[in-house]
Amino acid sequence: MLDLHRLRLLRELSHRGTLAAVAEALSYSPSAISQQLAQLEHETGVPLLEKAGRRVRLTEQAEILVRHTETVLGQLERAEADLAASLREVTGLLRVAAFQTAALTLVPNAVTALARSHPGLRLRIRQIDPEQAIPTLTARDYDVVLGEEYPGQPQPRVPGVSLHRLGRDPLRLAVPDSFDAADLADLASAPWAMEPSGTSPRRWAQTVCRTAGFEPDIRFESTDMVFHASLVATGHAASLLPDLVWAATPIPGRLLTLPGSPARTLFMAVREGAHDHPAITAFHTALRTSLTTLKTTLPLPTTEADPAS
Amino acid sequence: MLDLHRLRLLRELSHRGTLAAVAEALSYSPSAISQQLAQLEHETGVPLLEKAGRRVRLTEQAEILVRHTETVLGQLERAEADLAASLREVTGLLRVAAFQTAALTLVPNAVTALARSHPGLRLRIRQIDPEQAIPTLTARDYDVVLGEEYPGQPQPRVPGVSLHRLGRDPLRLAVPDSFDAADLADLASAPWAMEPSGTSPRRWAQTVCRTAGFEPDIRFESTDMVFHASLVATGHAASLLPDLVWAATPIPGRLLTLPGSPARTLFMAVREGAHDHPAITAFHTALRTSLTTLKTTLPLPTTEADPAS
DNA sequence: CCAATTCATCAGTTCAGCTTAAGGGTACCG
DNA sequence: CGGTACCCTTAAGCTGAACTGATGAATTGG
Structure with missing residues (x-):
């Protein structure tokens, strides 16, 4: 099963471009991001990042995962909204x-x-x-x-x-x-x-x-x-x-x-x-x-x- | 953000009916399930379980979450399938x-x-x-x-x-x-x-x-x-x-x-x-x-x- | 009414995931 | 070209989340 937390990191990376920026944005150390993405690569068995100069680029497979992650996160957001909507009080x-x-x-x-x-x-x-x-x-x-x-x-x-x-x-x-x-x-x-x-x-x-x-x-x-x-x-x-x-x-x-x-x-x-x-x-x-x-x-x-x- | 792992437990509970059955199915102790679901309740701030005799029943809100969880898990499954499909070799x-x-x-x-x-x-x-x-x-x-x-x-x-x-x-x-x-x-x-x-x-x-x-x-x-x-x-x-x-x-x-x-x-x-x-x-x-x-x-x-x- | 189930709680323990630190590669600039 | 800054990676150690196991309370069925 794909780990949603790691997928989120991948998604952030695709938006922000560098591990350092993701780490900054989510208040982690760059090392943590690197480790988590390495772990995701290992779990899927598919290369997700490739070096591009001193940065990294997402592979085609990583982009596929990012697209799905977007919809999954949107779905979870909607779940929270639905949950809140089912309660009388806001x-x-x-x-x-x-x-x-x-x-x-x-x-x-x-x-x-x-x-x-x-x-x-x-x-x-x-x-x-x-x-x-x-x-x-x-x-x-x-x-x-x-x-x-x-x-x-x-x-x-x-x-x-x-x-x-x-x-x-x-x-x-x-x-x-x-x-x-x-x-x-x-x-x-x-x-x-x-x-x-x-x-x-x-x-x-x-x-x-x-x-x-x-x-x-x-x-x-x-x-x-x-x-x-x-x-x-x-x-x-x-x-x-x-x-x-x-x-x-x-x-x-x-x-x-x-x-x-x-x-x-x-x-x-x-x-x-x-x-x-x-x-x-x-x-x-x-x-x-x-x-x-x-x-x-x-x-x-x-x-x-x-x-x- | 809702935690997908805990949502999965809730979903299993809605299928299987008792914490014990969920624990059995997922190779956890019943205690772990109870704790995780209590945590989920705490995070959402919404009551999800109510006692029904010696079992528990899902509240209306919990059912909402379960429905969304189904679609989220399906989406992740599709992500994995898409990923595998993008590779030449199976x-x-x-x-x-x-x-x-x-x-x-x-x-x-x-x-x-x-x-x-x-x-x-x-x-x-x-x-x-x-x-x-x-x-x-x-x-x-x-x-x-x-x-x-x-x-x-x-x-x-x-x-x-x-x-x-x-x-x-x-x-x-x-x-x-x-x-x-x-x-x-x-x-x-x-x-x-x-x-x-x-x-x-x-x-x-x-x-x-x-x-x-x-x-x-x-x-x-x-x-x-x-x-x-x-x-x-x-x-x-x-x-x-x-x-x-x-x-x-x-x-x-x-x-x-x-x-x-x-x-x-x-x-x-x-x-x-x-x-x-x-x-x-x-x-x-x-x-x-x-x-x-x-x-x-x-x-x-x-x-x-x-x-x- | 006793035995069996089931869930909740608490204390103890383990391990995933974090931080810090060190290292290497790449781009940019004087 | 050397220096510098930036970025990613790896190793080592630590912390806290989450699990197990034991105990207890509540309920149901025989």
Whole structure:
């Protein structure tokens, strides 16, 4: 009988490429992974790994096993979901990774609602960059990862992970009251606050400025959008920020709607097979109602129709 | 993550009914089973077993897990089969349980053929009563069980096990030369050799005699059909025997064809998911050719058309 | 009512699988 | 080309999960 634990290691290897990465992801020493895979090879009697430079490559047979392992793991995930669904009360522990604005705004409301509706469900929230959190779904560090997708910056497709849309979060231009600007083009030489390079909000914001015909003068870089807001409030920079920020901090100046009414899409990533899990569907609906509640509460310019709400 | 090993124990329990039986089947102590299932209950946080007198009953949740476990185990079986199928040569070890006539006649030819065509395949044959061997398929004591089905004695359907027909083996009346009998009715007061009561050949043979209008005078009981044949040869008893016996021992007297040309059906039982395994398909074809070869070789009365060959 | 079954529990033991440490091969870079 | 960094493997030793065996409690059948 094939050992599922070893098969999982093989599957991780096929995703991550090196034994060291698998070990890192699953908190083992590389040696343990090497031994276990050697054992799997021995049990099956089939070569599964072959050296490729200083790395290893999966053989054709190993790929076959990986494919089956995916379906087996999905089946087990569904078993857990079915089991949880058969109970009246939703219980257990849900480990959530949330990006900053979600953690500050969406999540607290959702947690409150769930504490009332599903007292048996425990939540563990951690604020973390979603780009690095999504791969850890399959490593089972988290059950849910909240993510965002900026226009023109599509989320990479990760096998074994399914995405579930939460809604749109409109993106607007936040300008200090002291700035004399009516639209984007007026800010060609203004100081800007943006996210660090390499992030998708940064790529999007830069694209917006370049489309408007200028290269932004970026004076402040931070992943902290509340920091951006305070820079706007104190008159130091303009910034392109999503509406949800204003649920966490007061609107610091003027908000200008951008051409085309762009928005980031908020989504929830879970392991395939787990999306039926009652804890996850409960969390999903709690987030969606949290989002729509926040949207109607916020005193925002109603210059756009939002098809998501 | 649900532990597959523990799930397997739960599955066995749902089939066998008591912890003791599971322990017996899988060569553990009952204590080990109890501990493992308690652990599974603890991990899932869901009650899985409830006391029912001095036994235990599976809860609704446990049944859910069992259903999923069945599909997961089937998937793993298919993984192994796919893996083996991807290799050029058929290798590995095939553990076969065979009933007596099969072990004496069908199997040796098949083994010879396989040794030539698939030198990498090792076989371990054990002669054993198929009725007790089939349940052990799921316990993985055997990979293949050869079985027989007498007319009107249908094989019980075992979940997780699939049956594959090998062919018909005609049943005839073997009468000592010294007996003055032309058909069944002439043997109403003759001494008979039959299989022990409780077996399906016995039930069938008794039905045949009763249909012919008499209760047989059973003087010899044995599962050994070669013994039956020798009783016929030595003039001590008549017996209802399948043709395959004559591949193991000379025809001892006269063979009379029965009305309706009855035959037992020979089949091969394997775990579901394993029927695609190349070692098993190879064994299957070897057995079928072995059977047809034997049939054409035997000097038998050709009074019947055999639709199986 | 006693004997036999069956499951639960506890203490003791064994072995699979982990970590650490050392070694060898490969790529990349000055 | 040597140096360095990275990656995989192997050996040795240790730890904890899981097994055995003994004991006890509950239930059923003769």
